[in-house]
Amino acid sequence: MLRGAAMSLQGGLAPCAQQHQHQQPLAALRSPWLCSRQQQQRQPGRHLVVLAVRKEQTGLGRLEAAVPREQRPVNELQQLKDNVLCSWATLPLPQYGQRLLALYAGVLLLLGGPIAAQTFEPLEQPLEFFLSASTGSLLVVAVAALRIYLAWKYVGDRLLTASLEYEETGWYDGQVFVKPPEVLARDRLLGTYEVRPVLARLRTTLQVVGVGLAGTAVSLALLINSQLDADGAYGRGSARKLMTPNQITPTGIIYSPEVRDLGDLLSDDEAAEREAAAQGGVPGYCGDRAFTAFAGGERVCEKFEKTRR
Secondary structure: OHHHHHHHHHHHHHHHHHHHHOOOOOHHHOOHHHHHHHHHHHOOOOOOOOOOOOOOOOOHHHHHOOOOHHHOHHHHHHHHHHOOOHHHHHOOHHHHHHHHHHHHHHHHHHHHHHHHHOOOOOOOOHHHHHHHHHHHHHHHHHHHHHHHHHHHHHHHHHHHOOEEEEEOOOOOOEEEEEOOHHHHHHHHHHHHHHHHHHHHHHHHHHHHHHHHHHHHHHHHHHHHHOOOOOOOOOOOOOHHHOOOOOEEEOOEEEOOOOOOOOOHHHHOHHHHHHHHHHHOOOOHHHHOHHHHHHHOOHHHHHHHHHHHO
């Protein structure tokens, strides 16, 4: 009987196959069983057995069908893994460290270094220049690590929670979806064994970068405070690049420790010689930015500064 049914099916489909050879490609997309049904209608004495199988949606996806696909935690986790920046956290430890080091070096060369060079001379003040550039570069690395951490923390919380908040249409119509036991078990497994190790690595990264950032910032601050000029300035344009004033009075600047008042220079030639030697042949107003600006000697002082380099 089965063999007869199969032969009947084959005989019913053969004319249909010949018909499809003469049709356009678009018409050939019609299902074969429709054509065989047409042949059956033309030949009422022939019986045809057709088996149709419809694939229905199976798995855990149908249990959370109420939540839009892009808002399901399992899909949000996959989006993190596909993201250029957030996927760094899933790399092996050596590659992860190389990415952070490359980010630090890139910011140091392209951004931190040029900005630090506006305040500190790289050749004359290498330590201050390096600490300043490193502080800015480590700050960028810390911000990037914090951004990655917050993204993984958000998805991890949504995986571990039993109730999920989502927007049904994106028009701020918030809904709450209570996860079925099967979905909750799957999400908590993902949150425990995939997200939590990543969060632990990112917390360690933030701690290490934070310690480095605090170390460079504090070291730079202590170094600057210990070598401030009389105006409280340090770095490019400070008085120490030319000479160190001994004291600044309302009437002028005194460089020699043996001179107590500028009026003594009028009657004491030896005091005037000592003061001139302390100035090193540079105009006295170059030792203070306020007096330099008042005298209009910015270009003159800059000339002496270049001569001494």
